[in-house]
Structures are given as structure tokens and as C-alpha cells.
Amino acid sequence: MGWARKILRVNLTQGTCTPEPLNMQWADEYLGSRGLASKYLISEIDPKVDPLSPDNKMIMSTGPLTGTMASTGGRYTIVTKGPLTGAIACSNSGGFFGAEMKFAGWDMIIFEGKSPKPVYLYVENDRAELRDASGLWGKSCWETEETIKKQHQDPQIRVSSIGRAGENQVLYACVVNDLHRAAGRSGVGAVMGSKNLKAVALRGTKGVGGIKDFKGFMAATTAAKKVLADNAVTGEGLPKYGTQVLMNVINEMGSLPTRNHKDVQFEDASKISAEAMHEKRASDGKSQLVTNAACFGCTIACGRISEIDKGHFTVVNKPEYWGASGGLEYEAAWALGAANGVGDIEALQYANLLCNEQGMDPISFGATVGAVMELYEMGVLTSEQIGVDAPFGSAEALARFTEMTALGEGFGVEIGQGSKRLCAKYGHPELSMTVKGQEFPAYDARGIQGMGLTYATSNRGACHLRSYTVASEVLGIPVKTDPLVTEGKPELVKAFQDATAIFDSAGICVFTSFAWTLADVQPQLQAACDGDWSMEKLNLVGERIWNMERQFNTAAGFTRKDDDLPPRLKTEPAQTGPAKGLVSGIDKMIPEYYQIRGWTPEGVVTEETVARLGL
Known part of the structure; x- marks a missing residue:
């Protein structure tokens, strides 16, 4: 049947966790995950609700193929009203969290209200409870995941959490699972933070039952996997180069937005490309890319695992960033790089690590920095105001802005509001490269x-x-x-x-x-x-x-x-x-x-x- 036929309703105000049957008529009309969660949200909230008020709801949802043998069947979505836009927000993430929700026997978790103190939700199969997260508040996504696994003495627990960005209501804060997979856009992490919900930790051992026609499903998924394997993009390009394969391609097409969309080609695109991630560094003889990685059930494996240059100015005294971790995807490399005219791939990886660590969408963050750099070059913003010299191309400014925004310090608080609000405040709304505020x-x-x-x-x-x-x-x-x-x-x-x-x-x-x-x-x-x-x-x-x-x-x-x-x-x-x-x-x-x-x-x-x- 694909669905677990069960949802968990968590009232954070009252501290209750209540199971409910899934509305199967809606499942038939809206399928699951994005469609079904949106139907629930729209049926339960006022469209004019303040996204950061307790009256907004946040839904984590799987689809009928999540957790099955379907290739890439590890996705889950977070649906809410988004604080960055005021529109419906639906943010999708890979990794292993979605499949674990299904293994625990749940299609969906609906969060409503606001907890009086920081909490996290712990779910083990049918058992669900809210636990005190006071000791986790102020911690990064990485520290939160590690601490929860240690507390429960279970390395197999899957954790989705917010970092400092979500706590500080950065309007494009994301929710991070499995250290570097994220429900990334529209500020779902800020909504989670507004509810005093630090994390969701899942442990499921039920598996996915009730596939209607098991033999037919095996045949269909096997045939579909062969289509992926035989395709040049999903069978060769993405596994080898990841989404970063696009950097040089889009640049040559004259469609790579550069320096806040002033230009359409970036002269240093090749320095921040997939090919550059493969090249050996002069400093240590290693390439930034360590290996590729896959989410649950994925036969494509486009994920990047990278290692930063230990001698780079951003991390020279920060050994905590020296290990292998999530690497640059195309969108992040573009937003942190070409959008700001920055051609230093190690600086991009440092900013990317901080976005993962503290739970921040690198697309909205990087694009907002592009607007700040243009305002700086116009003389509208000064180094005294923003705390750093910030011409286009400054890797130092990019690194500093990432730290300030991730930690909610200085001018980073304004960058955390996104480019629409920032550009309007400083008299140049036309410099915000957004639609509906995103x-x-x-x-x-x-x-x-x-x-x-x-x-x-x-x-x-x-x-x-x-x-x-x-x-x-x-x-x-x-x-x-x-x-x-x-x-x-x-x-x-x-x-x-x-x-x-x-x-x-x-x-x-x-x-x-x-x-x-x-x-x-x-x-x-x-x-x-x-x-x-x-x-x-x-x-x-x-x-x-x-x-x-x-x-x-x-x-x-x-x-x-x-x-x-x-x-x-x-x-x-x-x-x-x-x-x-x-x-x-x-x-x-x-x-x-x-x-x-x-x-x-x-x-x-x-x-x-x-x-x-x-x-």
C-alpha cells in the first residue's frame, strides 16, 4: 500500500504526541509527501497567519515510495508557511531521515503550537515523546546530532535539527539531517526555531510493509534502476562530478548569474567548478573532493564528500573543519562564488561547511551577500557599517559574513533577513534578485x-x-x-x-x-x-x-x-x-x-x- 497509514500529531504547547490515522481519501487525491502534507497544512492553518507565530504549523512528511526499494526513495519534505516569502514553503531533503520515519511506522509528523522551553522529539517506532533540549540550544546541527546519538547510546538514530541560524530566526534557516543533507529553502528552520523545537530524532525497525504487488514492484524498480544506470547524466555525469558538472556548462552558455546578476559569465568559473574539485592542490597534493556519496536507496550517488585545504586562511587555526564533510553542490558553489565574484574554491567550501553546521540555505545567503557587495561598491554601505571591506571578489568578506550570519553577530543579523528586506531598508529594492522574497x-x-x-x-x-x-x-x-x-x-x-x-x-x-x-x-x-x-x-x-x-x-x-x-x-x-x-x-x-x-x-x-x- 506504500503508506504507513499513520500520522503523529505533536502539540508543542501542551507537550502531547498523539497518533492519528492517515486520511486515505486525501492520499488518493494528493499521493504523499509534498502534495499530502500541503493538503493537511492548507486545511489546518489560516493562509494569513504569521509564519513565526505558534499558529503556524510545520509538517514533516514522507511519500509512498520513501523507504522502499525504489531508487532515491529516501526523500522527505517539510511543509509550512515560509517566513522568507509568506508563501507556502515546501522544502525537500535526502539522506536517511525520511526512510527512518517510514521504518518507525509514520507517514507524517505534524507540529503545532510552541513549546514553553526548548525540546526535541524522540520517536522509536510507536513510542513518541518530547524531551528537554535546554542543553542542546545554542549548539550546531553537528553537535546536536552527535549529542543525541550519545545520550541514547544509539549511533543508528537519524536526526534532523536546526543550528544557531534557526534559533536566531535567520529567515532562510534550514533543517539539517545526516550532517549535510538539508530541507534547505524558504526558512523552514526559522519556523522550527520559533516553536522551540531543536531536533527530531527517529529510530525505526519496522521496515516498510504492505507493498500491494511485491513481484510487480521488484520488476518495476529494477527496470527503472537500469534506466538511471544507462543514462549519461544519472549513470556517469552526476556520480563523477555531482551537480557541479554544470558550472562550466552554464557559464559557457552565458547563463551563470555573476556579481548579483550584473554579468552572465564568470571569468573564474573554472576555478570553482567540478573539475577544480578533482584537481590536486599544490599545497598538499590532495584534491578537495574525497569521494562521492549516496542518500538512502540511491543508485546515482551525486553527493560530494570533500576536505578543505588545512593551510587555507579560513581554517588554518580551526582543526574542527579539517576532516572530510559535505562538499560543494552546484547551487552552493554558484551562490557563494560567482554570485559574489569569488573564485577561491577553498573559501567556498569553508562557507559551505558553516552553512551545513549552523543550518543555513547557502543559495539565499550567498545571493544576499551579492546584494551587499553591490551596495558596498555603490557606497551605500560602508565597511564601518558592515564590519569588513566587501568588494565583489573578496573571499575574506565572504568568510566573515558567513560567520557573522551563522552566529547572529553584527551585520550578519541583517544579512539573515534576506536580500529583499535588506535592499529595501537601504533604499535599493531593485537590487534584490528575488521572486516573492526568495x-x-x-x-x-x-x-x-x-x-x-x-x-x-x-x-x-x-x-x-x-x-x-x-x-x-x-x-x-x-x-x-x-x-x-x-x-x-x-x-x-x-x-x-x-x-x-x-x-x-x-x-x-x-x-x-x-x-x-x-x-x-x-x-x-x-x-x-x-x-x-x-x-x-x-x-x-x-x-x-x-x-x-x-x-x-x-x-x-x-x-x-x-x-x-x-x-x-x-x-x-x-x-x-x-x-x-x-x-x-x-x-x-x-x-x-x-x-x-x-x-x-x-x-x-x-x-x-x-x-x-x-x-
């Missing part, structure tokens, strides 16, 4: 037109993972489209958005979609889950999830004007590369996209669409 990822909307529409319409604010048209526009998956044109992009974006909602809700990694289409996922769901999971139904469920999230945002106060890009991308043409002379064609694409979606010209879901999707 910073852009690593693709310039002038050189990859579909990504501009993806950012503008993403329900959780600027995001690449909601509709990764880079697959089509750059890599030719499943079909090659021209990245420089707007024609056909509204249809492409809608198709990617609806399909991605299914991948997320099933409990599998979106990276499988480099090789899989929904036709590869469908037989796995059909064999695992009760009921009919035809292609027709999956397409409908994906569309239903997207429109439900849209309805929530509309009720929260978002309008047509929020589906837009910053003026820089619409008025300042790319200066170099294939996209030279181009701006984003977002204004042309939006009306067409709304029409295809079955929304009004103002972007509101119509009554006809509501009826058709059973919303």
Missing part, C-alpha cells in the same frame, strides 16, 4: 528563458526545482528546446511543474527526472500503492497539487504582480555570451502561461479549473 538559484533568466518563467511562477518563491527546464533547454531532456526563445516555454514550464509535483510527492529525488519520465514512475506507484495510479491520474494529481498551492498563496495575499522578475533581468541585456543583447521575455510568457493553466488574466484559479481538479 533569492534566485544559479541560472540567468536572460540566457535560459524558461527558467525566468519558472522563477516568476514558482509557488515557493524563486526556485529551480519546481520546474527544471534546464533539463530541456540545456541538456535536451526529454526534448531539446532553444533556451533563448520564449515560444513554447509556458507549456514546457507547466508540464515540468506538474510532473515534479508527482516526483516530490512520491518520495523520490527530482534528479531521477534526468532519465525518468512519469512513465517510469507510474509502474512503481501502481505496484506499491492501493488504487488506480494510471498516467492519466498522475497527470491530474500533479496539476491538482500545483493549483492547490496557488490557491493558498492567493488567499495569503499574493497577486499577479508577484509573478514577476526584478527590473535588471527585464531591462539590462546580457553583455556577453550566447544571450548577448537579450533580456527576459517574462511579460510575454505570463499571460500565455495563465491561460494554459486555466487561470484568470490576474492569475487566479478559475471556478472551472477548481471543479475540473476537484479542489
Whole structure:
């Protein structure tokens, strides 16, 4: 049946943990993980609630394929109302935590209210209790995980926790599990901190039972794994180079946002690329990359395990950072590097380590630093105000800002509010490279037109993972489209958005979609889950999830004007590369996209669409 059919409701105000049956009608309509958790959240909170108030809820959720033999079936999501954007926030993480939740017999954990003192949730199969976390408050994610494992004398416990960033309400704080996997975007860690919830520790020994057709499921997952292994991206590129394989590719396309999107190519891209991570250093003869790593059940293994140069200025007196740990992914390397003009890969790895250690989204953090550096170069911010000289390209400033923001010190408190609030405060809102208050990822909307529409319409604010048209526009998956044109992009974006909602809700990694289409996922769901999971139904469920999230945002106060890009991308043409002379064609694409979606010209879901999707 795929689902454990059980959810845990944790009332932090009252200190209670209560099991409930899963609403199976909703499971049939919204599948699981992202879709199902969003349905629960939207049914239980006021869309206008203050994200950091006790009235907001936070849901950790698995999908029906989480914990199974499906490749990459280790994902879980955190759904809440996001403090960075005020929109629905749904943040997805890999590692082993999601599978452990399923092994303990739970589909979902709903947190409500606020604890009067710091606590952590401990779950061992059917037993769940809140425990005192006073001794953990102020500790990093790394220290928290280690301490909980020691306290319980069980190294197999899986822990998701917040660091100082979540405690200090950094608006893009994340929730970190397995030391360097994170529910990374939209500030879910700040919500967790606002509830005085330090960590969730799980131990499950039940396994996943009740697969509907076990033989059929084995056949479907085996066939799907072969598709991944035979694909150039999932079978070769990602295992060897990780997501960082994209750095030089996107730079050559003239779509690598550089120095707060002033430029579209970075002259030092090769110095912070996947290839650079493999190169031997002159200082110690070692490469930064130690090995690749995989999350639960993953046959791709795109994770990076890296070791920093012990002699680098950032860590020369900090042996605690010398060991092998989570390495740079493409988005982090871009945000900490090209976005700020910093070409020092060791400084990027140091900043990345601090983001993992204290639970902070490196995309929003790095992109906010890019805005700070531009304001500094304009003379709007001074070194006296911010505590450091911060021209574009300064690795020293990047390192110092990471420390200040992670620990909530000095100007780091302002950086922790994100670029939208910071740029508005200092009189230049146009320099915030955001949609709905969330910073852009690593693709310039002038050189990859579909990504501009993806950012503008993403329900959780600027995001690449909601509709990764880079697959089509750059890599030719499943079909090659021209990245420089707007024609056909509204249809492409809608198709990617609806399909991605299914991948997320099933409990599998979106990276499988480099090789899989929904036709590869469908037989796995059909064999695992009760009921009919035809292609027709999956397409409908994906569309239903997207429109439900849209309805929530509309009720929260978002309008047509929020589906837009910053003026820089619409008025300042790319200066170099294939996209030279181009701006984003977002204004042309939006009306067409709304029409295809079955929304009004103002972007509101119509009554006809509501009826058709059973919303």
C-alpha cells in the first residue's frame, strides 16, 4: 500500500504526541509527501497567519515510495508557511531521515503550537515523546546530532535539527539531517526555531510493509534502476562530478548569474567548478573532493564528500573543519562564488561547511551577500557599517559574513533577513534578485528563458526545482528546446511543474527526472500503492497539487504582480555570451502561461479549473 497509514500529531504547547490515522481519501487525491502534507497544512492553518507565530504549523512528511526499494526513495519534505516569502514553503531533503520515519511506522509528523522551553522529539517506532533540549540550544546541527546519538547510546538514530541560524530566526534557516543533507529553502528552520523545537530524532525497525504487488514492484524498480544506470547524466555525469558538472556548462552558455546578476559569465568559473574539485592542490597534493556519496536507496550517488585545504586562511587555526564533510553542490558553489565574484574554491567550501553546521540555505545567503557587495561598491554601505571591506571578489568578506550570519553577530543579523528586506531598508529594492522574497538559484533568466518563467511562477518563491527546464533547454531532456526563445516555454514550464509535483510527492529525488519520465514512475506507484495510479491520474494529481498551492498563496495575499522578475533581468541585456543583447521575455510568457493553466488574466484559479481538479 506504500503508506504507513499513520500520522503523529505533536502539540508543542501542551507537550502531547498523539497518533492519528492517515486520511486515505486525501492520499488518493494528493499521493504523499509534498502534495499530502500541503493538503493537511492548507486545511489546518489560516493562509494569513504569521509564519513565526505558534499558529503556524510545520509538517514533516514522507511519500509512498520513501523507504522502499525504489531508487532515491529516501526523500522527505517539510511543509509550512515560509517566513522568507509568506508563501507556502515546501522544502525537500535526502539522506536517511525520511526512510527512518517510514521504518518507525509514520507517514507524517505534524507540529503545532510552541513549546514553553526548548525540546526535541524522540520517536522509536510507536513510542513518541518530547524531551528537554535546554542543553542542546545554542549548539550546531553537528553537535546536536552527535549529542543525541550519545545520550541514547544509539549511533543508528537519524536526526534532523536546526543550528544557531534557526534559533536566531535567520529567515532562510534550514533543517539539517545526516550532517549535510538539508530541507534547505524558504526558512523552514526559522519556523522550527520559533516553536522551540531543536531536533527530531527517529529510530525505526519496522521496515516498510504492505507493498500491494511485491513481484510487480521488484520488476518495476529494477527496470527503472537500469534506466538511471544507462543514462549519461544519472549513470556517469552526476556520480563523477555531482551537480557541479554544470558550472562550466552554464557559464559557457552565458547563463551563470555573476556579481548579483550584473554579468552572465564568470571569468573564474573554472576555478570553482567540478573539475577544480578533482584537481590536486599544490599545497598538499590532495584534491578537495574525497569521494562521492549516496542518500538512502540511491543508485546515482551525486553527493560530494570533500576536505578543505588545512593551510587555507579560513581554517588554518580551526582543526574542527579539517576532516572530510559535505562538499560543494552546484547551487552552493554558484551562490557563494560567482554570485559574489569569488573564485577561491577553498573559501567556498569553508562557507559551505558553516552553512551545513549552523543550518543555513547557502543559495539565499550567498545571493544576499551579492546584494551587499553591490551596495558596498555603490557606497551605500560602508565597511564601518558592515564590519569588513566587501568588494565583489573578496573571499575574506565572504568568510566573515558567513560567520557573522551563522552566529547572529553584527551585520550578519541583517544579512539573515534576506536580500529583499535588506535592499529595501537601504533604499535599493531593485537590487534584490528575488521572486516573492526568495533569492534566485544559479541560472540567468536572460540566457535560459524558461527558467525566468519558472522563477516568476514558482509557488515557493524563486526556485529551480519546481520546474527544471534546464533539463530541456540545456541538456535536451526529454526534448531539446532553444533556451533563448520564449515560444513554447509556458507549456514546457507547466508540464515540468506538474510532473515534479508527482516526483516530490512520491518520495523520490527530482534528479531521477534526468532519465525518468512519469512513465517510469507510474509502474512503481501502481505496484506499491492501493488504487488506480494510471498516467492519466498522475497527470491530474500533479496539476491538482500545483493549483492547490496557488490557491493558498492567493488567499495569503499574493497577486499577479508577484509573478514577476526584478527590473535588471527585464531591462539590462546580457553583455556577453550566447544571450548577448537579450533580456527576459517574462511579460510575454505570463499571460500565455495563465491561460494554459486555466487561470484568470490576474492569475487566479478559475471556478472551472477548481471543479475540473476537484479542489
